[in-house]
Amino acid sequence: MKKYDYIIAGGGMAGLSLAYYLTQSPLRDRSILILDREQKNRNDRTWCFWERGEGPYESILYRVWDRVEFHGTTLRGLLNMGNYRYKMLRGIDFYAFVQRHLAQFPNIEIRQATVNRIKDTPQGGFVIADDEALMADYVFDSTFALTLDKPERHNLLQHFKGWVIKTEKPCFDVTRPRMMDFRVAQHGDCRFVYVLPFDAHTAMVEFTLFNDKLLTDAEYEADLRAYIAQHLDAGVYTISETEKGVIPMSDVPTQENPSEHIIRIGTSGGFTKPSTGYTFQRTQRYLRDLVQNLAQTGKPHRPKSFFRGRFLLYDSIMLNVLENHRYPADDMFTKLYERSAPAQVFKFLDEDTTFFEEFRVMNSMPKWPFTVALFDVLRRKVIG
Numbered sequence: 001m002k003k004y005d006y007i008i009a010g011g012g013m014a015g016l017s018l019a020y021y022l023t024q025s026p027l028r029d030r031s032i033l034i035l036d037r038e039q040k041n042r043n044d045r046t047w048c049f050w051e052r053g054e055g056p057y058e059s060i061l062y063r064v065w066d067r068v069e070f071h072g073t074t075l076r077g078l079l080n081m082g083n084y085r086y087k088m089l090r091g092i093d094f095y096a097f098v099q100r101h102l103a104q105f106p107n108i109e110i111r112q113a114t115v116n117r118i119k120d121t122p123q124g125g126f127v128i129a130d131d132e133a134l135m136a137d138y139v140f141d142s143t144f145a146l147t148l149d150k151p152e153r154h155n156l157l158q159h160f161k162g163w164v165i166k167t168e169k170p171c172f173d174v175t176r177p178r179m180m181d182f183r184v185a186q187h188g189d190c191r192f193v194y195v196l197p198f199d200a201h202t203a204m205v206e207f208t209l210f211n212d213k214l215l216t217d218a219e220y221e222a223d224l225r226a227y228i229a230q231h232l233d234a235g236v237y238t239i240s241e242t243e244k245g246v247i248p249m250s251d252v253p254t255q256e257n258p259s260e261h262i263i264r265i266g267t268s269g270g271f272t273k274p275s276t277g278y279t280f281q282r283t284q285r286y287l288r289d290l291v292q293n294l295a296q297t298g299k300p301h302r303p304k305s306f307f308r309g310r311f312l313l314y315d316s317i318m319l320n321v322l323e324n325h326r327y328p329a330d331d332m333f334t335k336l337y338e339r340s341a342p343a344q345v346f347k348f349l350d351e352d353t354t355f356f357e358e359f360r361v362m363n364s365m366p367k368w369p370f371t372v373a374l375f376d377v378l379r380r381k382v383i384g
Contacts, residue, residue, distance in 0.1 A: 001133045001134065001135055002134055002135070003124075003134075003135045003136065004031045004032060004033045004134065004135070004136040004137075005027075005030035005031045005032065005136060005137050005138075006022070006030055006031070006032045006033075006136055006137065006138050006139075006140060007032075007033045007034075007035065007125060007127050007134060007136040007138075007139045007140070008032065008033070008034045008035065008139075008140045008142075009035050009115045009118060009127060009129075009139060009140065009141045009142065009143050010035070010036055010115070010141065010142030010143045010265075010266070010268075011034045011035065011036030011040060011110060012036065012040070012142060012266070013047070013091075013094065013266065013279075013280065013283065014142040014265045014266030014267075014268075014269075014271065014283050014287070015034055015036065015140065015142050015265070015266070016034070016040070016094070016095065016098040016099070016102075017098070017283060017284060017287050018140055018265060018287050018290075018291070019032060019034055019098070019102055019108060020056070020098050020101060020102070021287050021288055021291040022291055023101065023102065023105055023108075024291075025291050025292070025294075025295045026295045027291070027294065027295050028105065029107060030107065031107050031108075032105075032107065032108045032109070033109045033111060033134065033136070034102075034108070034109070034110045034111070035111055035113050035115055035127070035129050036110075036112060036113075037112065037113065037114040037115070038112070039112055040091075040095035040099070041092075041095070042091075042092060043090050043091050043092035043241065044091050044092075044243075045091040045243060045245060046062075046088060046089070046090055046091060046162075046196075046204065046243060047088070047089045047091070047094075047280040048086065048087065048088050048089075048194070048196065049086075049087055049089075049278065049280050049281045050081065050084045050085065050086050050087070050281075050346045050350075051084065051085060051087055051281065052083050052084055052085075053083075055087075055284070056284070057089055057094065057097065059097075060089065060093045060094065060097045061087050061088065061089055062088045062089060062090045062093060062198075063087070063088040063174075063177075063196065063197075063198065064085050064086070064087050064088070065085065065086045065087075065088075065175065065176075065177050066081065066085055066086075067079065067080075067081060067086075067175070067176065068081065068086050068176075068177050068178070068179040069176050069177065069178040069179065069181070069195075070178075070179060070180055070181075070334075070337055071178065071180070071181040071182055071183050072180070072182050072330055072331070072333060072334030072337070072338070073182070073328075073330050073331045073334045074331075074334055074338065075334045075337060075338040078176070079179070079337060079342040080341070080342055080343070081342055081343055081346070082341065082342070082343030083343065084342075084343055084346050086177060086179065088177075088196055089280070111129070113129040113130040113132075114129065114130055115127060115128075115129050115143050116128040116129060116130070116131070118139055118141055118143075118144075118262060120258075120259035120260060120261050120262050121135075121261070123135065124136055124137050124138070124139075124261045125137070125138055125139030125261040125262050126139075127139055136261075137261065138261055138262075138263060138300055139261060139262050139263070140263050140264075140265050140300070141262055141263065141264050141265065141268060142264070142265050142266035142267070142268050142269070143268065144264050144268040145268075146248060146250065146252055146254065146267065146268065147252060148248055148250050148252060150252055152380045152381075153250060153251055153252045153380070154249075154250060154251050154274070154316060154319035154320055154323050155212065155248070155249075155250045155252065156210055156211060156212050156248075156249040156250065156319060156322060156323055157209075157210075157211065157212060157214065157246055157247065157248060157249060158208065158209070158210055158246070158247040158248075158249050158276075158277030159208070159209055159214050159215070159245065159246045159247070160206050160207060160208040160209070160220075160243075160244065160245055161206070161207055161217070161220035161221070161224065161242070161243070161244045162194070162204050162205060162206030162207065162224075162242070162243040162244070163204070163205055163206075163224060163239045163241070163242055163243075164198075164202065164203070164204045164205075164239070164240045164241035164242075164243075165202070165203060165204075165205055165228070165234070165237045165238065165239055165240070166201055166202050166237060166238050166240055167201050167202070167203075167232070167234035167235060167236075167237040168201075168234065168235030168236040168237065169201075169233055169234055169235040170200035170201055171200070171201075171232050171233045171234050171235075172195070172197035172198075172199070172200050172201070172202070172203045172232075173197060173200075174197045174198070174199055174200065176197070177194070177195060177196050177197060178193065178194060178195035178196075179194065180192045180194070180333060181193045181194070181195065181227075181231070182329075182330035182333070182334070183227070183230070183231060184207070184223055184226070184227055185223075186328065186329065186330055188325050189209055189210065189211040189329065190209065190210035190211070190322055190329030190330070190333075191207070191208070191209050191210075191223075191329075192207075192208055192330075192333075193205065193206065193207050193208070193224075193227050193231075194206040194208065195232075202240075204241075204243070205224060205227065205228060205232070206243065207220055207223045207224050207227065210249060210277075210322055210329065211322075212323070214246065220244075247267070247272060247277040247279065248267060248272060248277075249272075249274055249275065249276070249277050249319060250274055250319075251274045251312060251315055251316045251319055253270075254268075254269060254270030255269075256269040256270060256302065257300075257301055263290070263300050263301075265283070265286075265287065265290075266279070266283055267279060269286075271283045271286050273315065273349070273351075274312070274315035274316070274319060275314070275315040275318035275319055276349060278349065281350070286302055289302045289303060290302045308351065310355075310358075311351045313377070314358070314362070316377045317370060317373045317374050317377055318373075320373035320376050320377050321369055321370060321373045324373070324376070326369035326370075326372060326373055327366050327369040327370075332365065332366065335364055335365060335366065336361070336364060336365065338364075339364035340360065340361050340364045344357065344360070344361060345361060348361045
């Protein structure tokens, strides 16, 4: 049985990011095996995120914007992002960049294989991949599937379908991406469109929903076509790429460290922010903390503050409002950006705010729906 220092089960964004940060640390000489059932050789997803300053993947960003458009019920136009920038990173560029980097390290092996089993043992983390038994001091697992059907928890989904379209007419302003455009039929849900321009004739147009029911491909596409016809002076257009995905928005408790030798990362480890589905930036931040602690103490445990648990309560309240349709989502997000500085909202969603700053943001929300949601969240926690 072959033994490694670390096995990374799942070679997607979380697994490759972890390997990248390990090579930036004193642990760069450790033997590492990365397992994934797919070759990461196509543009299967796009990550968009806001960030202050420069991040580790600055050289491969596809687009960077210093302003974004918002279209809500009573607020429409450009948002002042302060010192934040809105950044777009294509999956294929990320995979290629990290894989090229890791190829410099002969101690790192990337293997295409299906992970069949992960188990903790006194000797370390035990993995079966394509019927081969493997062992490691630590197994970092991003393949574990969360249980998203507990009735006492909030279990929504962020699901989306997007097209990269090439238009007959020059209808896109490359300096003005649309971050949230609620000018689509809401049907009692939270539904909006992103428009991410590449040039005057090319953009990604993505239809996104927050609810608990996936649509058929025909339903996603009907809304995309309707939006393009109503809100883009595109003329004839062709679809060059398609993107589709589902991200859990759940406050189900997660076990980042379920046992001594197994550590869950990415969505499996609870790295996705429950109230928004944002994953990329939180995963980068959490993995940097994990690697730093592993290098300093030998233990891959992320330092956690009890007081930071307040953000989980905020997430549960927001999910409760959305799940129970306590207030129209398009107007709720409009009030959020209309009554609070957008940079302050970004800081709040990144969980970098003080309690006073959080109170100011939350005070901008409709009082009665959020108060009812708070008491319902507390009731669920007591029952659970």
